[in-house]
Amino acid sequence: MAKGGGSSRVGKRPAKGDTYRRLVDAAIETLCHDGFGGASARVIARRAGCNQALVFYHFGSVANLLLAALDETSARRMDRYRGAVATAGNLSALAGVAADIYREDLDAGHITVLSEMIAGASSTPGLGEEVAARIEPWIDFTETTLRRFVDSTPMGQLVPIRDAAFAIVALYLGVEMLTHLGDECTAAESLLATTAQLSTFLTAFSAAAPTSTGFR
Template sequence: MNPTKAKLMSAVTDLLKEDGIAGLSARAVADRAGVNQALVFYHFGTVMDLVDQACRAATDEAAASYRDELAEVTSLSELLALGRVLHERERAAGNITVMAQLLAGAQRDKTLAETGRYAMGRWNEEIEAAVARALEGSPVESVVDAPGLSRAISSAFVGLLMYDGVDRPGADAAFASLEQLGALVEVIEDLGPAARLVLRSRLKGRG
């Protein structure tokens, strides 16, 4: 990547963490990067396009960095437990703040809305494979839509990202409740064949 572009993308990410989306300007980004303001427009066109490229690159990097850990997930409880670990890592790195600012800006800016959809899609790709493995052989496998459940889990995590900023203990309690749901699924998996058959039949009847 062009060194100047890399500086600008790093600068805009830092400013999102520190000042939020409302505080962004070409001048602020250029000052942080130590380059001429005109280079923001030369390389990216607009400040929002710069945010878009920086957030897409950060999402790709994060998703790739967690791929190996997600590949080891074999149950929903493991997935939810890993989700808590990832949440703590992303919070410590300041990436939760960036995501929250991106979603806030997406309410008013079409470019950022596309960025948000891209970010959610990338995480869904990684999570869906883990969900499919977790459901394999489960009594609920035939009645649960893995792609839909993946989106629900991703959406829950994003909601918790936002919640974390205003009520961290509440977000932690919500994570604990999700982990309890994972444990409940494991209890269901330990049911005998007859009970599993009845459960599967009842679930299909509600589908």
């Protein structure tokens, strides 16, 4: 609301675009590299190459800057996921695409930002609700994506899709946390391969089984 106002024209950036953006990027990098506990105004500002006071000038508080960082990565990744998922033809292909993008995420650290914010929310009053509101779109996205592939198959009757979407998002987060603990990247990689195989099986299963299994 206060942002964007001032003495400049509408279409032109009021010079906000420079350090403001650099702070957001620096916050993302800091969350990935030093975690929520290490993401102080001073550390972030140093990485952004500016003064610590600017964090409060632009965002009012460190927590707000961190939320802006989460918004930024969320938006970037959501675009990427939407685009990539659109190219998948069946459930098996979807799993393959999801695995590829997930590897991108691990590399770029976008899921790391999310999990750090979730973790940090426990010790920062009021942050939990804000973070929760930013996760819901991901569960929704996962749900609609799943429905597109699964709703017409027997699995659509067998498994509550909303639960499956929730579980998938939770699994992503859990794998991320465990992966960033030690050097067990092999475990995550192995799991991705397994998931790809399983989805191939499920696709075959869905195609072979009758439209309704009568189960449940």
